[in-house]
Structures are given as C-alpha cells and as structure tokens.
Amino acid sequence: MIAKHAARLLLRTRPTCAARTYATQARECVRIVEVGPRDGLQNESAVIPPAVKVELVNRLTEAGTEIIEAGSFVSPKWVPQMAGTAEVIKHMQRREGLHYPVLVPNLKGLEILLDLLAQQPKGEVPYTDEIAIFTAATDAFCKANTNCTIKESLERLTAVTARAAKEGLRVRGYVSVVIDCPYSGKVDPVIVRDVTKALLEMGCYEVSLGDTVGTGNPTTVGKMLETVIGGSSDISPSVLAGHYHDTFGMGVSNILTSLDYGLRTFDSSVGGLGGCPYSPGATGNVATEDVLYALQGSRFHAPGDLAKIAEVGSWISKQLNRTNASRVGKALEARRERERVEKERERDGGSAESVSAKL
Numbered sequence: 225m226i227a228k229h230a231a232r233l234l235l236r237t238r239p240t241c242a243a244r245t246y247a248t249q250a251r252e253c254v255r256i257v258e259v260g261p262r263d264g265l266q267n268e269s270a271v272i273p274p275a276v277k278v279e280l281v282n283r284l285t286e287a288g289t290e291i292i293e294a295g296s297f298v299s300p301k302w303v304p305q306m307a308g309t310a311e312v313i314k315h316m317q318r319r320e321g322l323h324y325p326v327l328v329p330n331l332k333g334l335e336i337l338l339d340l341l342a343q344q345p346k347g348e349v350p351y352t353d354e355i356a357i358f359t360a361a362t363d364a365f366c367k368a369n370t371n372c373t374i375k376e377s378l379e380r381l382t383a384v385t386a387r388a389a390k391e392g393l394r395v396r397g398y399v400s401v402v403i404d405c406p407y408s409g410k411v412d413p414v415i416v417r418d419v420t421k422a423l424l425e426m427g428c429y430e431v432s433l434g435d436t437v438g439t440g441n442p443t444t445v446g447k448m449l450e451t452v453i454g455g456s457s458d459i460s461p462s463v464l465a466g467h468y469h470d471t472f473g474m475g476v477s478n479i480l481t482s483l484d485y486g487l488r489t490f491d492s493s494v495g496g497l498g499g500c501p502y503s504p505g506a507t508g509n510v511a512t513e514d515v516l517y518a519l520q521g522s523r524f525h526a527p528g529d530l531a532k533i534a535e536v537g538s539w540i541s542k543q544l545n546r547t548n549a550s551r552v553g554k555a556l557e558a559r560r561e562r563e564r565v566e567k568e569r570e571r572d573g574g575s576a577e578s579v580s581a582k583l
C-alpha cells in the first residue's frame with residue numbers, strides 16, 4: 225500500500241533538471257522541454273526518415289538538452305510525419321537521468337508504446353518514462369485535431385492516464401489554443417483553467433498551455449495565466465508550462481511574462497521548427513536558441529549549451545531545406561561563418577586576395 229502510494233507520488237513528481245545543473249548553478253533552474261523532434265517535425269511537409277530524427281535527438285542530447293519529446297504514436301493517416309517513432313525511440317541514444325517523452329492521443333497509441341517497452345532488452349535505459357497527452361480549450365480545435373469534443377477527449381484521456389500510471393509512466397498534459405482558436409476565435413481563459421484542472425485531476429504531473437496559433441502577447445498571455453492560477457483557482461504555477469508558438473514573434477516575451485507569473489517550465493523547438501497541422505499559418509514553437517539567449521545573464525539558468533544547440537538548429541534546417549527560424553540561430557550562423565573566414569585568412573597568411581578568391 226505504502227509502495228503504491230510512493231509510486232503514485234513519484235508519477236506526480238515532475239522530472240527536475242539533472243542534478244549537475246543544480247550543483248553548478250546558483251541561479252534558479254528553468255526546465256526546457258525540447259519539442260522540435262515531435263511538434264517541429266510533425267509539421268514539415270516532407271516525411272523525414274527515422275535516421276534523421278534519431279540524429280536530431282542524439283545531437284540535442286550531446287548539446288546538453290535534458291528533456292526531449294522524441295515523437296508521437298498518433299494515427300499515421302492523420303500525421304504521416306510521425307510514422308517511424310518506434311524506430312526513433314529504439315535507436316536514439318538514451319542517457320540515464322534524461323527524459324524522452326512521447327505523445328499519445330488514445331489507448332491505441334499507449335498500447336503500441338507499452339508493447340515496445342515490453343519487448344525492450346532488460347538492463348537498457350527505457351525507451352521512455354513519460355507520455356504526453358493532449359486536448360484543447362475549444363471543441364472546434366479538439367475535433368480538428370483528434371476527432372472528438374473536449375468532453376469526449378477528457379474521457380478518452382482519463383483511461384489513457386490511468387493505464388499509463390499503472391505501467392509506471394509519468395503523464396504530462398497539453399491544452400491547445402489557450403489564447404485564440406483558428407476555427408472559433410478568442411478563447412475564454414475560464415475554459416483553459418477548467419480543462420487544465422481536469423488534466424491535473426486525472427493524474428498529469430504538469431500541464432503545458434499551448435498558444436497553438438502564436439497570436440498571444442504578454443497582455444493576453446498574462447490575462448490567461450491570471451485566470452488559470454489566480455482568484456479561487458487552486459492551480460499552482462509550478463505545475464504549468466508555457467508552450468508558445470512564435471507566429472507573431474512574441475514567444476520569448478510570453479516566456480518572460482510567464483516567469484513573472486511563476487512558471488518555470490517552457491517548451492521550445494530547436495531552429496524554431498514546427499507549427500501545427502490543424503492551425504493554418506501558425507509557425508513553429510519559440511526557438512530554443514532564442515529562449516537560451518534571452519535567459520543569459522538573468523537569474524534563471526536553463527540547461528543546454530547555446531552554441532552547440534544553435535549548430536543543431538543550423539544542421540536540421542539544412543536537412544529540411546528550410547530557413548532557420550531562430551533569430552539567435554541565424555546570428556550565430558553568421559558569426560561562425562565570419563570566424564571561419566578569419567581563420568582561413570590567418571592560415572593563408574592574411575592575403576585578402578586568397579580569401580576573396582575562395583568566397
């Protein structure tokens with residue numbers, strides 16, 4: 225009985241930054257959930273081979289990322305880009321102490337994951353210790369994304385959460401369209417609060433609030449957070465995360481605002497990858513590089529080596545033949561190129577002609 229209670233508490237406890245982060249930093253730790261391999265790649269027009277996804281996860285791990293959403297077990301008819309997640313989680317490098325959540329929409333997705341976990345050779349670091357489930361703050365978006373109403377999705381997710389908990393998996397929840405819905409317009413923050421509460425009550429250790437279309441700004445995000453955590457609400461900011469798409473360039477500002485409201489976990493996407501297949505026009509998540517740069521020198525520490533993560537952003541953008549959507553990533557790309565040219569100049573004895581001949 226006590227063991228069961230302890231297990232339940234553990235499932236409710238969110239994974240922290242790795243211990244080494246606390247040991248070396250006096251600053252307050254901010255958790256970054258890297259969603260590029262899932263939220264980012266799911267929206268690319270091309271279906272990316274699992275090998276590239278594996279390399280992306282591995283490069284992020286090498287760059288010091290601690291939590292990486294590795295993919296999703298959704299219907300491949302709905303989101304073909306996420307086919308191959310089984311291959312990804314089997315072959316990616318998995319480090320003890322790091323976390324690789326995967327998104328599941330229903331019991332079928334969870335069963336696929338549980339089968340994989342059951343087949344995993346003993347003694348290996350588990351493919352994952354966490355699933356993410358998702359619903360929305362409007363029926364219109366929920367139907368477009370998962371073919372059911374909010375109420376139906378909460379019923380579906382209650383069963384998923386119960387089964388995941390029984391199997392020892394932690395569950396993280398998402399609420400989409402917390403500011404505006406592409407189908408039904410302005411969203412009532414009271415609904416965001418109620419859906420968040422329902423996800424927490426069913427057993428999610430944390431709920432990520434998604435500005436799916438990226439129209440939020442510090443005022444609207446602040447008002448939404450005031451309703452979700454203020455007044456008579458018993459929701460603590462410590463169980464919330466911000467998931468802000470950067471369509472209007474407000475992602476970093478919205479994170480800074482959310483820090484003022486007490487949130488300490490944010491989702492971001494290397495190279496600003498992504499968007500949402502059911503939210504036409506929405507661009508990717510706020511870029512991880514931009515978030516790390518914004519927090520530099522502040523009282524907050526976020527894990528990850530900015531220079532290395534920026535290189536990952538440049539690499540994956542090239543793989544996808546797309547423009548790097550991170551402003552910081554692009555600036556660092558330009559700096560690396562300048563440094564390369566300078567090095568070449570030094571090596572060639574400073575001859576301007578030899579350098580310009582090569583450019």
Ligand SMILES: CC(C)(COP(=O)([O-])OP(=O)([O-])OC[C@H]1O[C@@H](n2cnc3c(N)ncnc32)[C@H](O)[C@@H]1OP(=O)([O-])[O-])[C@@H](O)C(=O)NCCC(=O)NCCSC(=O)C[C@@](C)(O)CC(=O)[O-]
Pocket residue numbers: 263266296297298299300301302303329330332333334336358369370371398399400401434435436467500501
């Ligand atoms: C939920 C469903 C499945 C309902 O879709 P449905 O069509 O109502 O499902 P169904 O139960 O009738 O099944 C239809 C077919 O899909 C199969 N199927 C059913 N489930 C699965 C599964 N898990 N894995 C693999 N296959 C599955 C099922 O077996 C069947 O196959 P068939 O008999 O036709 O051959 C579908 O709507 C779906 O997969 N939706 C996912 C959409 C999605 O991935 N959206 C993006 C993620 S959410 C997001 O990005 C927002 C977020 C989280 O980032 C936050 C934010 O920014 O807002």
